[in-house]
Amino acid sequence: EVQLVESGGGLVQPGRSMKLSCAASGFTFSNYGMAWVRQAPTKGLEWVATISYDGSSTYYRDSVKGRFTISRDNAKSTLYLQMNSLRSEDTATYYCTREGFIHTMAPSWFAYWGQGTLVTVSS
Amino acid sequence: DIQMTQSPASLSASLGETVSIECLASEDIYNNLAWYQQKPGKSPQLLIYYASSLQDGVPSRFSGSGSGTQYSLKINSLESEDAATYFCLQDSEYPNTFGAGTKLELK
Numbered sequence: 001e002v003q004l005v006e007s008g009g010g011l012v013q014p015g016r017s018m019k020l021s022c023a024a025s026g027f028t029f030s031n032y033g034m035a036w037v038r039q040a041p042t043k044g045l046e047w048v049a050t051i052s053y054d055g056s057s058t059y060y061r062d063s064v065k066g067r068f069t070i071s072r073d074n075a076k077s078t079l080y081l082q083m084n085s086l087r088s089e090d091t092a093t094y095y096c097t098r099e100g101f102i103h104t105m106a107p108s109w110f111a112y113w114g115q116g117t118l119v120t121v122s123s
Numbered sequence: 124d125i126q127m128t129q130s131p132a133s134l135s136a137s138l139g140e141t142v143s144i145e146c147l148a149s150e151d152i153y154n155n156l157a158w159y160q161q162k163p164g165k166s167p168q169l170l171i172y173y174a175s176s177l178q179d180g181v182p183s184r185f186s187g188s189g190s191g192t193q194y195s196l197k198i199n200s201l202e203s204e205d206a207a208t209y210f211c212l213q214d215s216e217y218p219n220t221f222g223a224g225t226k227l228e229l230k
Binding site: 044046047050059095100107108109110111112114115116 | 167
């Protein structure tokens with residue numbers, strides 16, 4: 001059974017940093033691209049960033065470029081999101097997702113989702 | 124960026140009815156369209172990928188169709204557990220973009 005378990009969320013002040021982690025199990029982590037998707041309270045879904053299966057390629061939405069860094073440790077089956085210079089508009093539940101395609105650099109649907117971790121940016 | 128216009132925003136239907144939800148892309152997305160179901164307080168669950176492929180374990184009363192810029196999700200014989208919000212996603216190009224969602228209520 002595929003499991004994605006996020007951690008690291010909480011309350012943070014504007015301008016500060018936070019790092020999210022996602023522990024994956026139930027599949028061969030190094031075979032799949034991974035992504036972070038967020039959802040502001042009572043709002044819709046917003047793609048944040050994607051990393052390829054081997055970590056060689058990363059993609060970001062414009063509003064987080066230069067502030068967020070997605071990374072992965074295939075030996076530990078763990079995905080990360082380093083978030084710097086946080087803003088109030090980054091307040092959301094952040095979901096770790098696994099892509100549907102194996103071994104691809106192309107965009108893919110999100111086949112599995114974690115339970116999410118809430119990040120609140122407020123003074 | 125590709126814009127995804129989803130309609131209707133909300134929908135009320137009775138048990139046993141059939142409903143459809145539409146997504147219109149601002150440009151051709153070549154069937155790179157997925158549908159998700161999200162219940163309150165839960166994470167989204169994949170229903171359909173590549174416009175019409177049913178995800179493993181999803182009931183066959185869910186089906187997807189479409190091509191080019193127009194896509195739809197159909198739910199046959201509504202059951203009480205289908206009350207949820209439904210989202211479409213285009214994965215044709217970055218940035219991946221979602222529709223705004225359709226809230227389905229059961230009468």
